Amino acid sequence: MIDRQIDKRENDVILFDQILSKICSTAPIACNLDCYLNPDYVNNRYAYVFYSLNNPKRSRLSRFTVNLDNIAGRSSELTLLEIPKTSDSHNGGMLQFGTDGFLYISVSDGYQVDDAQDLSDLKGGLLRLDTRNASEKAPYEIPPDNPFADNNEGIRPEILAWGFRNPWRFSIDALTGHIFVGDVGDNHQEEISRIEVRKNHGWPILEGDQCYPPGTENCDKESTVLPIASFEHTFIRSVIGGYVYRGEDIPWLRGQYVYGDYFRRLFQLDPAEPGIQHFPQVLVYKPRIQHGEELGEVTFFSSLTENAVGELYATSLSGAVYKLQRLSPSKELKGFFRALGDFC
Numbered sequence: 001m002i003d004r005q006i007d008k009r010e011n012d013v014i015l016f017d018q019i020l021s022k023i024c025s026t027a028p029i030a031c032n033l034d035c036y037l038n039p040d041y042v043n044n045r046y047a048y049v050f051y052s053l054n055n056p057k058r059s060r061l062s063r064f065t066v067n068l069d070n071i072a073g074r075s076s077e078l079t080l081l082e083i084p085k086t087s088d089s090h091n092g093g094m095l096q097f098g099t100d101g102f103l104y105i106s107v108s109d110g111y112q113v114d115d116a117q118d119l120s121d122l123k124g125g126l127l128r129l130d131t132r133n134a135s136e137k138a139p140y141e142i143p144p145d146n147p148f149a150d151n152n153e154g155i156r157p158e159i160l161a162w163g164f165r166n167p168w169r170f171s172i173d174a175l176t177g178h179i180f181v182g183d184v185g186d187n188h189q190e191e192i193s194r195i196e197v198r199k200n201h202g203w204p205i206l207e208g209d210q211c212y213p214p215g216t217e218n219c220d221k222e223s224t225v226l227p228i229a230s231f232e233h234t235f236i237r238s239v240i241g242g243y244v245y246r247g248e249d250i251p252w253l254r255g256q257y258v259y260g261d262y263f264r265r266l267f268q269l270d271p272a273e274p275g276i277q278h279f280p281q282v283l284v285y286k287p288r289i290q291h292g293e294e295l296g297e298v299t300f301f302s303s304l305t306e307n308a309v310g311e312l313y314a315t316s317l318s319g320a321v322y323k324l325q326r327l328s329p330s331k332e333l334k335g336f337f338r339a340l341g342d343f344c
Contacts, residue, residue, distance in 0.1 A: 033059070036095040036103075047072055048080075048131075050093050050105065057085040059093065061105065063134060080131060080139040083122050087111035090166050094241075098172050102143050103129045104160075106167035106181065113204040116163055119148070119155040124203065126167065126181070126195060127158040147198035163201035163224060169241035169303055170195075174310060180271070182241025182259055183227075188214060190239035191227035192259060194271065199225045209276050229269055229277040236280055238262035240301055244271060246310035250326045258283060258312055258324070260301050266314070266324075284324075 038046035045066045052059050061081040064072035085091075090108035097103055109116040109124040116124025129140040148155040166184035173180065179195035189208025193201050200223055204212050208230030211219035231239070242259030256268040266284040269277055299318040306312050312324040 033091055033093045034095045036097065039097050039101065041066075048095050048103065050095050052085070052088075052091040054088075057088065059083045059085060059091060059107065059110075061095075063131065078134060078136065078139065080134060081105075081129070083107060083110075085110040085112075085123070094167070094169050096170070096172060098128075099174075099177070100143075101130075101132060103131050103140075104170070104172065104179070105129065106164065106170050108166045108168075109164070109203065113165070116165065116203045117200070117205070119159060119162060122156055122158060124164045125156075125159045125162045126164065126170070126179070128160050129158060160197050161195050161199055161201055161225075163199075163203050163205070165203040165207075167241070168239075171241060171243045171306075173244045174246050174306075175244070178244075178271070180241060180244070180257060182239040184238055185233075186212070188233060190231045190233070190236045190261070192229040192239070192241065192257070192269065193225065193227045196225045201225050202227075226276060228271060228273075229280075231278065231280055236261045236265075236267070240304060242266075242304040243306045243312060245312060247306075247312065248309065249311055250324070258304070260304060260314065262300050262302075264299075264301055264316075266301075 033050045033052065035047060035049050038044055038048070041047070047064045047066050048061065049064060050059065050061050059082070060079060063078045063080055065076035066072045087110055089111040091110075093108060094106045095103060105127040107122055107125050107127060112123060115121045128143055128146055130143050131140045134140055142149050142157045146157055146160065148157045148159055151157065164181065164183050165186065167181045168184055170179060170181040172178070181193045181195060181201075183191045183193060183201070183203070185191060185207050189210055191208040195201070202224040205219050205224055206212055206221065206226075209226050210230070211217065211221075238261055240260040240262065242257060244255065244257050245253045247254070253268065255270070255272070257271045258266060258268050260266045264286045265282065267280040268283045269281060299316045299320075301314055302317050303315045304312060305315070314322045314324070316322070
């Protein structure tokens, strides 16, 4: 059970122009996919938003400038990248700045499965951009060490890795720099992958570590990077990629990769364990919350994140933010969530 309490500390909440809400109201699936602040946000007030639009269908990466009232008006929007789509499904994507100062973006296949293997298309890829000198004429540059930075074969130079279906959430390990992706599967498998640059991560040759579609024999596994974990839907549905825990609050969890699924469960795995893991280790199962005298449940999880010192948080579709905490070494339940507050 979780004690749901409101955090009394003051926190900045950025309000985006209402026009973004109007755009999202016309998109049936996951319009506002992610938001991330510039590493130098205190000085430049830049916030990056990845969202989807209709008419025509596309995913857009934009930079907003947040004013001193914490409002990011539409007039401040600088469009950095647009990716055409043909479907409202598989918008999926996340933003994160690496310690190298570059912006990393995961992009879903847009429900066009073959696009994930098309290196002239950004869909189904993990991208890396240099946005430090962004302008209307040059919204981003290509980092010189991107694997396809200097190619003349029609390969998009933004691509770091490819072969993803719906990489809803990824993370960069603060200690090792390894990138971990939770890739949402189709009808049978969910997967966790450790990224190898300039490599094909399988979809739609594979779903998880299994040939796709089911029943296919002798698919070309050798041309792909196999995931570190592949789970049947019996165990996990709609995986939510997480983080390698580097915090101090839960010593026994350090070095473990913590991830979740849409159905209010958290899991852990050892990323150093050899081979492909097929049976998830449950960390928290459908936690209950106490809010005053009322007993309720955490609604469906939507994302995980970490703070500056490596402690982990989860968000839910209700808008609540929860912190993963140690309960007591003597208790069978080794962790629980404490709600920090609701955000619209």
